Amino acid sequence: AVGPKGIFRVIERSEQWSVGELEPEDFGAIRELSMNPIGDRIISAFFSPGKETVDFASFVRILAHFHPTETSRSRDGVQPEPANSRTRKLKFAFQLYDQDRDGKISREELLQVLRTMLEMQVTEEQLQSIAERAIQEADLDQDDAISFDEFRKVRGVDLIRDQIDNWEY
Amino acid sequence: CSHINFLLIIFTFLSLLHGSRGKIPTQPTGGSVTILPPVNPDNAAQAYPDTVKENMPVFTMNYQRIQLPFEITLWVLLASFAKIGFHVYHKITIWVPESCLLISIGLIVGGIMHAVHEEPPAVLSRNVFFLYMLPPIVLWFAVVGTLWNSIGIGVSLFAICQIEAFGVQDINLQENLLFATIISAVDPVAVLSVFEDVSVNEQLYIVVFGECLFNDAVTVVLYNMFNFVALMPEVEPVDVFLGVGKFFVVGLGGMSFGILFGFVAAFTTRFTFKVREIEPLFIFMYSYLAYLVAELFNISSIMAIVSCALTMKYYVEENVSQRSCTTIRHVVKMLGSISETLIFFFLGVVTITTDHEWNWGYILFTLLFAFVWRGLGVLVLTQIINPFRTIPFNFKDQFGLAYGGLRGAISFALAFTLPENIVRKQLFVTATIAIILFTVFLQGISIRPLIEFINVRRTNRNLDTINVEIHCRLMEHTVAGIEDLCGQWSHFYWKDKFLKFNNRILRKILIRDNRAESSIVALYKRLELQNAMEILDNVSGDISTTPSIVSLYEEKKSSAKPKKKFLATDVKNMHDILSKNMYKIRQRTVSYTNKHALPNDSHSREILMRRHTTIRRTLRPGSFQSSMVPKSHKYFSLPAGKNLDTKFPPGRQSYTDDLETMPEVVYHSRPSRFGQPTRSSSKGMMPLRRLDTLTEAPSVNMLDESTGEERGRSGRGMFRTNSSSSDSHIPAPHRPFHSSVENDSSSAYNIRSGHHEVEEEEEQQQPPPPAWAATPRDNAAQNPLLRRPQWNPRKM
Numbered sequence: 001a002v003g004p005k006g007i008f009r010v011i012e013r014s015e016q017w018s019v020g021e022l023e024p025e026d027f028g029a030i031r032e033l034s035m036n037p038i039g040d041r042i043i044s045a046f047f048s049p050g051k052e053t054v055d056f057a058s059f060v061r062i063l064a065h066f067h068p069t070e071t072s073r074s075r076d077g078v079q080p081e082p083a084n085s086r087t088r089k090l091k092f093a094f095q096l097y098d099q100d101r102d103g104k105i106s107r108e109e110l111l112q113v114l115r116t117m118l119e120m121q122v123t124e125e126q127l128q129s130i131a132e133r134a135i136q137e138a139d140l141d142q143d144d145a146i147s148f149d150e151f152r153k154v155r156g157v158d159l160i161r162d163q164i165d166n167w168e169y
Numbered sequence: 170c171s172h173i174n175f176l177l178i179i180f181t182f183l184s185l186l187h188g189s190r191g192k193i194p195t196q197p198t199g200g201s202v203t204i205l206p207p208v209n210p211d212n213a214a215q216a217y218p219d220t221v222k223e224n225m226p227v228f229t230m231n232y233q234r235i236q237l238p239f240e241i242t243l244w245v246l247l248a249s250f251a252k253i254g255f256h257v258y259h260k261i262t263i264w265v266p267e268s269c270l271l272i273s274i275g276l277i278v279g280g281i282m283h284a285v286h287e288e289p290p291a292v293l294s295r296n297v298f299f300l301y302m303l304p305p306i307v308l309w310f311a312v313v314g315t316l317w318n319s320i321g322i323g324v325s326l327f328a329i330c331q332i333e334a335f336g337v338q339d340i341n342l343q344e345n346l347l348f349a350t351i352i353s354a355v356d357p358v359a360v361l362s363v364f365e366d367v368s369v370n371e372q373l374y375i376v377v378f379g380e381c382l383f384n385d386a387v388t389v390v391l392y393n394m395f396n397f398v399a400l401m402p403e404v405e406p407v408d409v410f411l412g413v414g415k416f417f418v419v420g421l422g423g424m425s426f427g428i429l430f431g432f433v434a435a436f437t438t439r440f441t442f443k444v445r446e447i448e449p450l451f452i453f454m455y456s457y458l459a460y461l462v463a464e465l466f467n468i469s470s471i472m473a474i475v476s477c478a479l480t481m482k483y484y485v486e487e488n489v490s491q492r493s494c495t496t497i498r499h500v501v502k503m504l505g506s507i508s509e510t511l512i513f514f515f516l517g518v519v520t521i522t523t524d525h526e527w528n529w530g531y532i533l534f535t536l537l538f539a540f541v542w543r544g545l546g547v548l549v550l551t552q553i554i555n556p557f558r559t560i561p562f563n564f565k566d567q568f569g570l571a572y573g574g575l576r577g578a579i580s581f582a583l584a585f586t587l588p589e590n591i592v593r594k595q596l597f598v599t600a601t602i603a604i605i606l607f608t609v610f611l612q613g614i615s616i617r618p619l620i621e622f623i624n625v626r627r628t629n630r631n632l633d634t635i636n637v638e639i640h641c642r643l644m645e646h647t648v649a650g651i652e653d654l655c656g657q658w659s660h661f662y663w664k665d666k667f668l669k670f671n672n673r674i675l676r677k678i679l680i681r682d683n684r685a686e687s688s689i690v691a692l693y694k695r696l697e698l699q700n701a702m703e704i705l706d707n708v709s710g711d712i713s714t715t716p717s718i719v720s721l722y723e724e725k726k727s728s729a730k731p732k733k734k735f736l737a738t739d740v741k742n743m744h745d746i747l748s749k750n751m752y753k754i755r756q757r758t759v760s761y762t763n764k765h766a767l768p769n770d771s772h773s774r775e776i777l778m779r780r781h782t783t784i785r786r787t788l789r790p791g792s793f794q795s796s797m798v799p800k801s802h803k804y805f806s807l808p809a810g811k812n813l814d815t816k817f818p819p820g821r822q823s824y825t826d827d828l829e830t831m832p833e834v835v836y837h838s839r840p841s842r843f844g845q846p847t848r849s850s851s852k853g854m855m856p857l858r859r860l861d862t863l864t865e866a867p868s869v870n871m872l873d874e875s876t877g878e879e880r881g882r883s884g885r886g887m888f889r890t891n892s893s894s895s896d897s898h899i900p901a902p903h904r905p906f907h908s909s910v911e912n913d914s915s916s917a918y919n920i921r922s923g924h925h926e927v928e929e930e931e932e933q934q935q936p937p938p939p940a941w942a943a944t945p946r947d948n949a950a951q952n953p954l955l956r957r958p959q960w961n962p963r964k965m
Contacts, residue, residue, distance in 0.1 A: 038646045097643075
């Protein structure tokens with residue numbers, strides 16, 4: 001899991017850390033991250049909507065998503081759901097798509113993600129097709145967008161969960 | 170597996186050839202044909218009374234000359250007949266694996282032979298075996314599992330041997346180990362087919378599959394090692410150590426050689442676009458070369474071949490034409506099938522005809538230990554690796570894995586080629602045959618009901634969706650990104666790096682026309698293709714009621730009930746979508762059907778289409794052309810029937826009538842497509858034939874050329890020659906069509922998707938859905954070409 005070691009490395013990599021808050025540009029200094037197709041989305045995931053900077057506590061909180069999933073979650077609802085529960089992880093993933101945080105992945109958002117991931121490999125029409133298909137596969141209430149519930153219910157979402165669980169390294 | 174299997178047949182031939190040079194074997198041919206006894210050359214001359222004369226004999230017979238190939242051919246034919254025979258009654262093959270049946274037939278034939286005192290076919294000499302006759306069949310489970318089994322069984326048997334009652338004390342440890350190696354070689358072919366039928370979960374399948382590939386290699390390596398050791402009077406510890414080192418050298422060396430040859434082959438095929446006919450030759454020759462060179466250096470040739478094949482599959486596939494791909498695949502399958510057939514057949518024959526040395530104790534204990542150790546092995550190994558896997562092997566998986574350890578061909582071959590100076594060779598041979606028979610018959614027949622009974626976890630591959638692919642990809646990027654953030658790298662990072670390296674460097678060098686293709690697009694294409702095939706399946710019935718065009722996605726959506734026709738609401742959705750994209754075209758076609766003045770191209774297109782339909786009638790439902798759908802026409806065909814009715818005048822229906830007379834059922838689906846070409850989708854479904862030359866030379870006249878080349882998209886490889894049928898049949902109309910269509914749009918060609926893979930997938934004759942003509946749109950849209958499916962158990 002992303003443990004103390006990982007966090008320290010981030011601290012090392014970012015000079016601004018000593019100031020107490022990070023801005024998106026600081027993340028951009030990490031070269032590999034900037035080369036990642038969805039690097040900017042990852043970065044923006046650390047920032048709460050509307051906020052321009054992230055402090056250490058929030059940063060760690062986000063990173064906690066990547067902690068190994070606690071399989072023995074207490075279901076009594078007393079404690080708030082831990083950050084590394086499966087649902088929270090799925091939510092995190094969901095928010096990578098849903099940049100405007102309206103709770104749905106609209107077609108446009110999906111298209112944007114596809115565009116960045118597929119880069120120069122496909123035509124616009126192909127993108128449209130793919131996005132179309134994806135939405136129609138998942139969209140149960142026919143509102144032309146994928147809500148979080150629909151996201152969770154996607155057939156084969158177990159595969160995604162496996163991927164999520166693979167985050168533990 | 171079949172990739173490796175095919176070699177067996179070549180080697181069988183060669184071995185027989187080789188073997189029979191020494192002596193002339195008499196081969197069994199089948200009950201009714203008598204074999205001439207070993208012929209001396211004089212016989213032929215004495216056949217006719219008038220050989221004394223000097224005149225030219227009008228009619229001569231020279232059996233001697235053809236004897237060997239003749240007998241080989243008859244032999245192969247016999248085995249193949251057997252294979253046909255029990256497929257006639259289909260139900261048998263569900264319950265009884267083919268290997269059982271083949272062995273039974275072999276037993277029968279062997280019995281016959283024994284009765285008439287014929288000799289079995291030439292025994293394989295060791296040289297022959299290793300130079301020519303490759304065991305047909307070649308990671309964690311394969312290597313270590315085999316090791317574990319071999320050593321475990323060997324040691325246990327050695328312990329047993331100490332017991333005086335069995336009278337086998339003279340077998341020392343090395344020989345026991347050798348024998349153990351032989352019988353731990355698992356032949357999962359039968360198991361794989363059962364697994365596939367039951368669609369077990371992927372993990373299990375892949376493990377067994379990998380075992381098939383690699384444990385042959387491991388076994389042979391071990392066999393050689395132990396053989397060497399067994400022949401030595403004494404074993405020193407340093408030898409053991411060296412043995413281990415040799416093991417790694419041999420294994421890894423084999424793999425690297427294979428990959429090297431794979432790269433060379435890929436590079437070669439980069440330039441073969443002018444000589445497409447010999448492309449399959451390259452593939453086979455390189456494989457064989459890899460094998461031979463590996464043998465030269467005494468490293469694992471099986472590993473070499475396997476890794477060569479795997480490497481080639483990835484890169485070469487993009488370079489060679491579709492036809493070559495098809496050819497290669499079919500040849501490999503054929504050879505693999507023959508080899509399997511023959512080996513099991515031999516097994517049966519040999520069982521009866523050799524002298525057996527039966528030792529109850531030894532053999533029974535061998536059976537017992539084989540079982541026990543495999544079970545233990547699977548148990549222990551899964552325990553060790555389960556923590557590293559996200560989807561652990563549960564007990565049922567393990568059971569399937571353990572029970573699926575059928576012995577087969579390779580054990581047989583290895584046992585047969587034991588050097589003669591092993592004293593108890595006959596015993597070993599007998600024991601091996603006993604084990605093979607036992608596992609194949611008992612386990613082979615019972616594994617299917619057992620697997621179903623214990624309800625092994627099934628695959629959810631069928632739920633493969635675009636969504637999953639997209640999301641998984643996103644996850645991978647995310648995790649890689651987070652890893653970059655933290656500076657911690659796991660396998661995602663390396664996988665990412667390797668993929669980048671692959672895309673930037675390797676593919677550019679090795680693939681002629683490289684367009685990096687995202688797995689998402691590949692999956693999309695594959696799904697579209699699958700849907701196309703489903704559509705073909707589904708709409709083959711009543712034309713009038715079937716919606717002429719079924720949306721691909723629609724089929725996909727209702728994949729839970731594949732036969733379901735799509736709903737009105739979906740149709741409406743599709744229709745909306747389609748209308749958004751196909752607006753322009755539809756205008757035109759509508760106008761056409763409304764008998765307004767047509768633009769020239771539509772008109773000529775219409776004519777061409779009519780011509781095509783007549784031509785199509787003569788087409789045999791051969792290759793599936795392509796499910797390429799014009800981009801604009803996202804889905805296979807047009808929206809549902811209701812549109813058609815409203816939009817199309819009854820006159821159009823005459824198309825359907827025309828086409829109804831088509832013989833093949835599948836064609837019926839076509840009419841619907843044809844019937845709607847104009848209204849449908851894509852502006853014209855025209856079976857387009859794409860010549861190779863077209864793809865290569867961007868020519869202004871060729872529609873696809875310009876678009877194709879510009880787009881540079883869609884696996885070029887896919888664009889290649891279409892099915893043979895369309896090739897031969899539609900050259901002429903094409904050109905004019907092209908040029909005409911060219912005028913109005915630069916639409917893309919689409920089509921073609923893995924023609925060959927479609928064939929593979931369907932495994933039946935399906936006429937290609939009409940290739941969709943480039944839809945006259947402004948930006949040639951191309952539907953993502955469907956690419957070869959990435960994972961399909963059948964294809965190997």
